[in-house]
Amino acid sequence: MNPNEKKEILKNLSEKEFRQDLIIPLLSKIGYIAPIEYHGVNERGKDIICFEYDRLKEQRFLSVVAKIGDLTGNAATNAGLMTVVNQVQQAFDNPYEDLYNMRQLFINEVWVMTTGKIVSGAQDSVIHTLRKSNLDKQIRIIGDDRLIELIDRHFSTYWNSSSETKESVIIQRDRLLSFLEELLSSNQVDKATIESIKSSILYSSYNPRISSNIEGLNISFVSSYSVELAKIDPDFDDYIVSKSYGITSRIFQEAKKNLRYSFFDIEDTIDRADKISKLTDPWEFVVEADSYLLNEYPFHRAFGRATSDFVNNISYMEEGLRELKYFKSFLKHKDKLDWVKNLSKSIVNLLPEIENIISNSKEDELVINYIINQKENIIQIEYDASTPSICFKTNYKRIEIDGYKRNKDGTINPSKVIDSALFQFREYIEKLLEYDVDKWLEEYIE
DSSP states (O other): OOHHHHHHHHHTOOHHHIIIIIIHHHHHHHTOEEEEEOOSTTOSSOSEEEEEEOTTSOEEEEEEEEEOSOBBSOTTSTTBHHHHHHHHHHHHHSOEEETTTTEEEOOSEEEEEESSOBOTTHHHHHHHHHHHTTOGGGEEEEOHHHHHHHHHHHOTTHHHHTTOOHHHHHHHHHHHHHHHHHHHHTTTOOHHHHHHHHHHHHHOOOOOOOOEEETTEEEEEEOSSOEEEEEOOGGGOSOOOBTTTBOHHHHHHHHHHHHHHTOSSOOTTHHHHHHHHTOOOHHHHHHHHHHHTTTSTTTTTTOSHHHHHHHHHHHHHHHHHHHHHHHHHHHHHTTOHHHHHHHHHHHHTTHHHHHHHHHHOOSSEEEEEEEEETTTTEEEEEOOTTOTTOOEEEEEESBOTTOTTOOTTSBOOHHHHHHHHHHHHHHHHHHHTTOOHHHHHHHOOO
16 A cells, blocks of 8 residues: 555544544554543543653653644644644643542643644744743654554554455454453353353443452453453462462452552542552552551541452451461471462362353252362362262352352352362361461461
8 A cells, every 4th residue: 555545544534533543552552551532621632641651660641632634834723733732732731630540640742643744834833832832842743644654663454454354353353252261261260251251242342350360460350352460479379268368369459459449539648559559469568558558548437338348458468468377387387388289279270170060960959079189289079979088078059049149040150169169178288287376376487
């Protein structure tokens, strides 16, 4: 496709198409983060907002003013470059309302992008005007020639997007579904949730959300459009449950989520909370939150569900991490820590088998027996209830309408069975190794 054909494509774009179909994906391809349209009567020169991190890891915000057609030197028209400059100055003078983090942010740089050309002489006049207020170094004016260069370099598939066949779109969709199914299955997300997500991609605009754990990371958010991951330190990335809260990575992730949801009209604590939310050590997270957040608004006398839930998360984590530290130190003393970690992980890998048992069971009581395969060092399900080597079991009613954390039809959620098995395994290990927390604390050395 030659440059004139590309200019013709740009010329025929509406302003909405220019913003949504071209600029936003182009910014993502270039490397900017979270480009969004900035709607409302108070846009003030900010059609699109995004950001990047500088070398000091500080956020730098970019505003894009999007125009269609040629930009002239006529100040009396909307197509006049001086009119655009007034919008640009407003972008610098008026803060961006960051609704997600509940704070005001000032723009660091502005791009003026147009689908047409910059009329000769107009840009020089504008730059001269901007230089008087020291804004010339913070503004880029991008006409059709420069825009085509950016598209060719970062988003070359755009030129062919209008000619995509139905078959190619279906292939891309199926690749997405296959990738998502493989990703979620490998991280023990139950089959029903996977099918629900796939159906939502195929048949609706609903963006499903799930949470699950993978090695060294947490799937903190999944939708039809993105998968977000969060780190956790290796010492805590296992399935040895705490008696206070269960799986460490799960409550750690939940606490981070509730922390993000807790802010409304806060300025004094938000920077501290932002730094705390980036910590990967659950112990350090609890200590920092307890030291710098819980006595501050809105956590002191917590107001709002998310805020109250976050305070509860910290309380459970403080208690649970301490008792889990003692238990793990005992296991390490017995040279059993890695053994227990591997066995607990193998329980999580039983999810597909448990799903199958639940689907095919006709009994009123759903009893699952577990044994340790010493040769392979894994937990297995034992189908012969008379086997003497059974270590522990889980027991649920197959159907219980309105039961706690049940599916709508009253059936048991397979992930709930996994959680129960992890707790039963913890009890089994304590008895097997004769763990007595009071006696161990007499020997324990920090």
